[in-house]
Amino acid sequence: xxxxxxxxxxxxxxxxxxxxxxxxxxxxxxxxxxxxxxxxxxxxxxxxxxxxxxxxxxxxxxxxxxxxxxxxxxxxxxxxxxxxxxxxxxxxxxxxxxxxxxxxxxxxxxxxxxxxxxxxxxxxxxxxxxxxxxxxxxxxxxxxxxxxxxxxxxxxxxxxxxxxxxxxxxxxxxxxxxxxxxxxxxxxxxxxxxxxxxxxxxxxxxxxxxxxxxxxxxxxxxxxxxxxxxxxxxxxxxxxxxxxxxxxxxxxxxxxxxxxxxxxxxxxxxxxxxxxxxxxx
Amino acid sequence: xxxxxxxxxxxxxxxxxxxxxxxxxxxxxxxxxxxxxxxxxxxxxxxxxxxxxxxxxxxxxxxxxxxxxxxxxxxxxxxxxxxxxxxxxxxxxxxxxxxxxxxxxxxxxxxxxxxxxxxxxxxxxxxxxxxxxxxxxxxxxxxxxxxxxxxxxxxxxxxxxxxxxxxxxxxxxxxxxxxxxxxxxxxxxxxxxxxxxxxxxxxxxxxxxxxxxxxxxxxxxxxxxxxxxxxxxxxxxxxxxxxxxxxxxxxxxxxxxxxxx
Numbered sequence: 212x213x214x215x216x217x218x219x220x221x222x223x224x225x226x227x228x229x230x231x232x233x234x235x236x237x238x239x240x241x242x243x244x245x246x247x248x249x250x251x252x253x254x255x256x257x258x259x260x261x262x263x264x265x266x267x268x269x270x271x272x273x274x275x276x277x278x279x280x281x282x283x284x285x286x287x288x289x290x291x292x293x294x295x296x297x298x299x300x301x302x303x304x305x306x307x308x309x310x311x312x313x314x315x316x317x318x319x320x321x322x323x324x325x326x327x328x329x330x331x332x333x334x335x336x337x338x339x340x341x342x343x344x345x346x347x348x349x350x351x352x353x354x355x356x357x358x359x360x361x362x363x364x365x366x367x368x369x370x371x372x373x374x375x376x377x378x379x380x381x382x383x384x385x386x387x388x389x390x391x392x393x394x395x396x397x398x399x400x401x402x403x404x405x406x407x408x409x410x411x412x413x414x415x416x417x418x419x420x421x422x423x424x425x426x427x428x429x430x431x432x433x434x435x436x437x438x439x440x441x442x443x444x445x446x447x448x449x450x451x452x453x454x455x456x457x458x459x460x461x462x463x464x465x466x467x468x469x470x471x472x473x474x475x476x477x478x479x480x481x482x483x484x485x486x487x488x489x490x491x492x
Numbered sequence: 493x494x495x496x497x498x499x500x501x502x503x504x505x506x507x508x509x510x511x512x513x514x515x516x517x518x519x520x521x522x523x524x525x526x527x528x529x530x531x532x533x534x535x536x537x538x539x540x541x542x543x544x545x546x547x548x549x550x551x552x553x554x555x556x557x558x559x560x561x562x563x564x565x566x567x568x569x570x571x572x573x574x575x576x577x578x579x580x581x582x583x584x585x586x587x588x589x590x591x592x593x594x595x596x597x598x599x600x601x602x603x604x605x606x607x608x609x610x611x612x613x614x615x616x617x618x619x620x621x622x623x624x625x626x627x628x629x630x631x632x633x634x635x636x637x638x639x640x641x642x643x644x645x646x647x648x649x650x651x652x653x654x655x656x657x658x659x660x661x662x663x664x665x666x667x668x669x670x671x672x673x674x675x676x677x678x679x680x681x682x683x684x685x686x687x688x689x690x691x692x693x694x695x696x697x698x699x700x701x702x703x704x705x706x707x708x709x710x711x712x713x714x715x716x717x718x719x720x721x722x723x724x725x726x727x728x729x730x731x732x733x734x735x736x737x738x739x740x741x742x743x744x745x746x747x748x749x750x751x752x753x
Contacts, residue, residue: 289648292651293651293652294651294652312648312653317645320520322692324705325701325702326700326701329701330645332638333650335638335653373649
């Protein structure tokens with residue numbers, strides 16, 4: 212195991228073997244969340260997609276929602292956005308909360324002649340804001356391109372611009388790096404983190420890859436039907452339930468997570484070999 | 493120019509001005525089959541109108557709109573694929589219309605004219621109806637244009653941004669139903685979708701924005717009506733099919749042009 216695995220975890224949390232929710236937002240103990248989902252339940256085809264799931268996002272906070280496939284991440288996001296009605300529980304929004312949403316994917320019919328500028332304009336409001344929003348994501352040069360001509364990375368930037376266009380209090384990003392190459396991914400995450408600082412909005416982001424988001428995230432929430440654990444990225448990555456979900460499984464490509472976790476506990480970049488034995492033990 | 497040709501021309505142009513923009517939505521949202529379904533139900537509207545002795549136009553609009561709303565409701569709890577659902581609705585309503593018309597067996601129903609249109613029999617009253625309805629439909633389209641377009645491009649985003657998507661979806665369906673009921677007069681039940689789709693598809697290649705596509709599509713529809721009527725007049729061909737073929741000609745010509753964007 213890495214040499215400094217526990218430096219981020221307080222002793223009582225280390226001893227705490229049962230899954231509990233770690234309160235990782237000490238800076239907002241009394242603040243009202245931007246949005247709060249409490250005791251959300253969602254059932255489809257007699258399967259529990261979500262059970263008693265709780266989630267809060269506070270102002271200026273960057274929260275990453277992770278979980279295996281089928282954990283209910285997108286469902287929870289859609290419930291928070293009001294696109295789905297939960298079967299149990301409720302969502303409380305701060306009054307007049309403006310949300311900027313970046314969906315996983317937007318596919319526009321080829322028969323619809325729509326430029327990037329026109330796409331952003333669909334959100335209404337001031338047309339001058341279009342170029343500002345595009346400039347924020349370094350996408351100004353795409354303004355007059357057809358939406359259908361964009362590459363994966365360009366599309367993500369344009370979608371992010373649309374989400375920013377209405378000057379949101381809360382940004383909700385559903386797998387924002389989909390279809391972006393690895394080099395582009397960390398750039399995009401960096402951009403999101405910078406935008407959070409610049410615009411002072413809360414960010415809720417769904418991600419598969421804890422490793423890349425680690426640096427920028429304030430709080431990681433691990434979902435598998437219910438909230439398994441949540442807290443600072445370093446703390447979550449050693450949490451027993453988290454390890455059970457991502458760390459111990461060698462099949463279905465999940466091993467990549469194990470690898471990444473060790474990267475991050477360690478805080479160094481030259482430990483790969485040291486980790487190997489532990490992985491396959 | 494004889495009066496009946498002038499009336500036909502006015503009616504045809506009025507309808508084309510509506511089918512252009514609405515047809516663009518049909519193409520963007522891939523609702524061609526829905527257009528067919530609504531058109532097929534119109535025949536049942538005719539039968540119902542005769543049975544209840546109410547104005548046939550109103551009966552057709554009522555039946556088309558009801559079916560459109562029924563479709564919205566059924567689509568909400570999706571257990572069937574949309575095309576299966578539409579297939580059931582389209583053919584059941586057409587069969588129902590044919591059976592109902594046969595049972596009523598009224599001498600005033602010329603089935604053929606409903607199937608293929610009867611533009612040359614347009615009366616002043618028909619023209620008043622087309623333009624009256626037209627002003628309302630175009631007014632609503634312009635008023636709700638951004639919402640309709642935003643909903644068409646990405647419904648989830650539109651909803652998060654505060655658009656009432658249930659209302660917009662219903663509005664689009666009702667507008668489509670009304671336009672189909674009106675356009676039936678020109679080309680008939682079987683060809684009405686052509687008037688929605690072909691001008692819009694032609695316009696696609698010439699347009700850089702959705703607004704441009706809607707307007708150009710309306711103009712192409714008008715040209716198709718003029719061309720079809722002229723052919724019908726000089727060559728003595730049936731009017732509705734001639735208009736559709738004239739639109740098809742424009743579409744084929746447009747294929748030689750590169751897509752604008």
